[in-house]
Amino acid sequence: MLPELGQAVLILALLVAALQAVLPLTGAQRGIAAWMSVARPAAFVQLALVASAFAILAHAFVIQDFSLKYVATNSNSLLPVVYRYTAVWGAHEGSLLLWALILALWTAAVAAFSKSLPQPVIARVLGVMGAIAFGFLAFLIFTSNPFERLLPAAVEGRDLNPLLQDPGMIIHPPMLYFGYVGFCVPFAFAIAALLDDRIDARWLRWTRPWTNVAWGFLTIGIALGSWWAYYELGWGGWWFWDPVENASFMPWLAGTALLHSQAVTEKRGSFRGWTLLLAIAAFSLSLLGTFLVRSGVLTSVHAFAADPTRGLFILVFLGLVIGGSLLLYALRSPDGVDGAPFAVSSRETLLLANNLLLTSACAMVLLGTLYPLLADALDLGKISVGPPYFALLFVLLMAPLVLLLPFGPLTRWQREQASRPVAMLVPWAGLALGIGVAVFFLAPQGAWKVAAGVAGSAWVLLGTMRFLWSRLRTPGSRFTPEMLGMTLAHVGIAVFLVGALLTEGLSRQRELALAPGQSVTLGAHAFRLDGVERHAGPNFIADTGTVSVTRNGTALGVMHPEKRSYASGGQVMTEAAIAPGITRDLYVALGEPLGGGSWAVRVHVKPFVRWIWMGAVLMALGGFVTATDRRFRRREVA
Amino acid sequence: MRWLPLAIFAGLAVLLAAGVLLSRRPDRDALPSPLIGKPAPAFSLPVLHEPGRLVSLADLKGAAFVLNVWGSWCPSCRDEHAVITHFAESKRVRVVGYNWKDDRADALRWLEQFGNPYWVVVADQDSRYALDWGIYGAPETFLVDANGVIRWKHVGALTDDIIHDQLLPALAQSEQAR
Numbered sequence: 001m002l003p004e005l006g007q008a009v010l011i012l013a014l015l016v017a018a019l020q021a022v023l024p025l026t027g028a029q030r031g032i033a034a035w036m037s038v039a040r041p042a043a044f045v046q047l048a049l050v051a052s053a054f055a056i057l058a059h060a061f062v063i064q065d066f067s068l069k070y071v072a073t074n075s076n077s078l079l080p081v082v083y084r085y086t087a088v089w090g091a092h093e094g095s096l097l098l099w100a101l102i103l104a105l106w107t108a109a110v111a112a113f114s115k116s117l118p119q120p121v122i123a124r125v126l127g128v129m130g131a132i133a134f135g136f137l138a139f140l141i142f143t144s145n146p147f148e149r150l151l152p153a154a155v156e157g158r159d160l161n162p163l164l165q166d167p168g169m170i171i172h173p174p175m176l177y178f179g180y181v182g183f184c185v186p187f188a189f190a191i192a193a194l195l196d197d198r199i200d201a202r203w204l205r206w207t208r209p210w211t212n213v214a215w216g217f218l219t220i221g222i223a224l225g226s227w228w229a230y231y232e233l234g235w236g237g238w239w240f241w242d243p244v245e246n247a248s249f250m251p252w253l254a255g256t257a258l259l260h261s262q263a264v265t266e267k268r269g270s271f272r273g274w275t276l277l278l279a280i281a282a283f284s285l286s287l288l289g290t291f292l293v294r295s296g297v298l299t300s301v302h303a304f305a306a307d308p309t310r311g312l313f314i315l316v317f318l319g320l321v322i323g324g325s326l327l328l329y330a331l332r333s334p335d336g337v338d339g340a341p342f343a344v345s346s347r348e349t350l351l352l353a354n355n356l357l358l359t360s361a362c363a364m365v366l367l368g369t370l371y372p373l374l375a376d377a378l379d380l381g382k383i384s385v386g387p388p389y390f391a392l393l394f395v396l397l398m399a400p401l402v403l404l405l406p407f408g409p410l411t412r413w414q415r416e417q418a419s420r421p422v423a424m425l426v427p428w429a430g431l432a433l434g435i436g437v438a439v440f441f442l443a444p445q446g447a448w449k450v451a452a453g454v455a456g457s458a459w460v461l462l463g464t465m466r467f468l469w470s471r472l473r474t475p476g477s478r479f480t481p482e483m484l485g486m487t488l489a490h491v492g493i494a495v496f497l498v499g500a501l502l503t504e505g506l507s508r509q510r511e512l513a514l515a516p517g518q519s520v521t522l523g524a525h526a527f528r529l530d531g532v533e534r535h536a537g538p539n540f541i542a543d544t545g546t547v548s549v550t551r552n553g554t555a556l557g558v559m560h561p562e563k564r565s566y567a568s569g570g571q572v573m574t575e576a577a578i579a580p581g582i583t584r585d586l587y588v589a590l591g592e593p594l595g596g597g598s599w600a601v602r603v604h605v606k607p608f609v610r611w612i613w614m615g616a617v618l619m620a621l622g623g624f625v626t627a628t629d630r631r632f633r634r635r636e637v638a
Numbered sequence: 639m640r641w642l643p644l645a646i647f648a649g650l651a652v653l654l655a656a657g658v659l660l661s662r663r664p665d666r667d668a669l670p671s672p673l674i675g676k677p678a679p680a681f682s683l684p685v686l687h688e689p690g691r692l693v694s695l696a697d698l699k700g701a702a703f704v705l706n707v708w709g710s711w712c713p714s715c716r717d718e719h720a721v722i723t724h725f726a727e728s729k730r731v732r733v734v735g736y737n738w739k740d741d742r743a744d745a746l747r748w749l750e751q752f753g754n755p756y757w758v759v760v761a762d763q764d765s766r767y768a769l770d771w772g773i774y775g776a777p778e779t780f781l782v783d784a785n786g787v788i789r790w791k792h793v794g795a796l797t798d799d800i801i802h803d804q805l806l807p808a809l810a811q812s813e814q815a816r
Contacts (some may be wrong), residue, residue: 326644
């Protein structure tokens with residue numbers, strides 16, 4: 001009976017969403033206070049309903065109710081209990097329900113923390129979020145019902161995809177969705193502002209922490225995805241420019257641009273139209289990503305089962321939401337120059353450059369992701385756009401951004417003597433360049449990448465420290481959480497640069513056949529295969545290797561790479577053994593048995609790879625710290 | 639200027655709609671090739687697993703073979719791989735891998751992880767023969783008969799249905815004609 005209740009609760013949530021969309025929006029247009037006041041309670045009821053539906057689905061997984069089609073397809077009686085929870089969002093229907101739940105959480109949070117906003121504003125914002133929730137719930141109920149019964153009930157489930165039976169998968173999708181869906185808040189504010197036909201700096205200030213928090217979650221979500229691919233796919237790579245990765249990266253790029261342009265609009269009043277457009281773009285790209293992943297239009301390793309009906313539904317939904325918002329933007333967006341005028345040499349110009357570079361990168365990723373589809377539609381044949389295209393263009397666009405980054409915080413708003421920040425930074429640029437040149441000649445391999453990574457990182461770090469110093473040294477100048485957040489995020493970029501470029505430049509790897517007792521050396525490290533033993537896990541059988549590692553003769557420890565064969569489908573998974581370290585990761589993966597007791601073994605030494613994710617964590621932390629700035633929550637008597 | 643975003647999105651929406659319609663069309667992967675019925679272009683390429691050894695078209699003639707173009711950088715190839723593996727295991731015909739625009743280490747790793755169904759894999763890292771063969775992208779699959787004539791070509795990922803309905807009949811036909 002519970003699943004039917006879940007179904008009913010979802011339908012009820014759909015109706016509440018309709019109410020939450022129609023009444024407050026109409027009320028705000030016509031000035032009917034009673035209709036507007038529906039928004040807040042509706043948001044809370046919505047959350048309660050969607051959370052109940054989610055709990056019912058989770059319960060079905062825990063008690064292994066194989067009479068539900070979704071449970072039978074994505075679970076198995078051997079599945080460990082932890083993964084029964086994560087299996088809830090392991091496939092299409094459940095992950096959509098998670099999407100809806102997180103949207104309800106954000107909506108309720110907006111409803112709870114918006115006491116200081118005028119009623120028509122909050123009514124419009126919650127109304128727009130209600131409309132989005134309506135679309136998603138309708139999609140869920142009409143095309144992807146997680147509570148569909150299977151008659152007769154299955155005796156045994158088909159099991160969760162082994163790739164997803166992993167701790168990283170527990171938190172990756174929720175983090176990613178918190179980011180995706182979080183962009184709904186600035187989006188809803190942009191739409192509310194366009195409907196109201198005026199953009200008030202106060203509301204904009206109020207949305208800034210929300211954008212920062214959503215962006216922080218998205219950053220962590222993407223980093224977790226990259227980390228998961230690194231240790232679970234067994235290739236030792238950390239980014240593949242796969243369509244699904246791109247789908248999450250595009251909103252991140254647009255969101256990063258949005259963070260910066262929001263700051264300009266809030267403080268100086270400039271770029272109003274642009275900020276609105278970016279707010280629409282960041283959320284639209286999140287929706288587009290969802291569409292691309294689920295419609296079967298693009299093929300990818302991550303893709304959920306293709307279903308043209310779903311594709312068509314999302315396409316219509318996309319058309320309404322994105323097309324509608326952009327139409328509204330075209331009709332209502334503020335004209336031409338507004339806000340305080342600024343000179344060519346000013347912080348505004350630098351932030352404009354930041355925005356142009358980030359949006360170009362975003363457009364480049366979009367083009368590369370959709371190009372195969374375009375070629376297909378025009379009958380040019382099937383084309384895969386490979387990582388070389390993305391890597392080259394991305395580096396070309398991001399290099400100027402890195403070069404300009406330290407100037408931003410040091411340059412004054414409105415008008416700046418260009419020589420002032422230049423004079424402040426010249427010694428540090430020289431130092432960074434000097435370090436780069438030294439590294440170029442010292443690097444054992446990949447000299448260009450390593451030198452660029454170290455010099456770029458040193459430049460960003462030194463420039464950011466120079467900003468910190470001038471702030472702390474000047475008497476009477478404040479150092480706000482907003483500035484601390486920015487500093488953290490920019491240091492995060494410096495850390496990320498070290499990770500990305502040094503890993504690319506310095507990684508070593510070897511693949512070879514090892515019989516027990518034989519070793520392979522990689523630089524200073526020696527890996528000896530001691531043996532391979534077979535043992536049984538809860539729902540798989542594993543061949544576990546024992547590999548002793550030494551560095552210059554000193555024992556470092558023992559690693560256990562595994563090759564697992566899952567009972568349910570016979571799918572074989574490589575579980576690489578990773579010895580993590582600050583300056584390097586050791587990575588051992590077991591390949592095929594080669595007969596005579598020997599095994600194909602792949603070993604990597606990946607210097608500084610961890611810095612990639614540490615950098616991302618610092619960036620996300622920067623976003624969260626910025627959001628705590630009291631200035632955003634200060635009430636102003638209008 | 640303010641209408642530009644909407645215009646761009648409209649273009650995008652048309653493209654996506656075309657994508658949805660295409661994904662419904664069962665024969666979306668059909669593409670005629672001017673090479674069908676013509677002798678296969680000659681090539682001589684190193685073997686992926688033994689770079690010192692060269693394999694040329696002449697070495698493969700004598701019996702029909704299937705040439706499957708793939709790269710470790712190509713997501714669709716990963717989708718296709720299970721189908722190729724299954725087909726190769728039937729031992730109906732030799733399946734030759736054509737590793738295209740790939741890094742040798744990546745390609746070897748890919749085969750190690752997903753299994754190597756190929757009779758032999760030749761490596762064309764610099765895309766030297768792709769133009770001769772009219773290769774648009776990966777994956778692509780050619781059927782070459784015993785005389786070295788291209789009998790059939792498929793652009794995009796193979797499926798069991800395509801193998802059953804198109805490749806196998808084309809193979810049977812070419813064997814009869816002999």
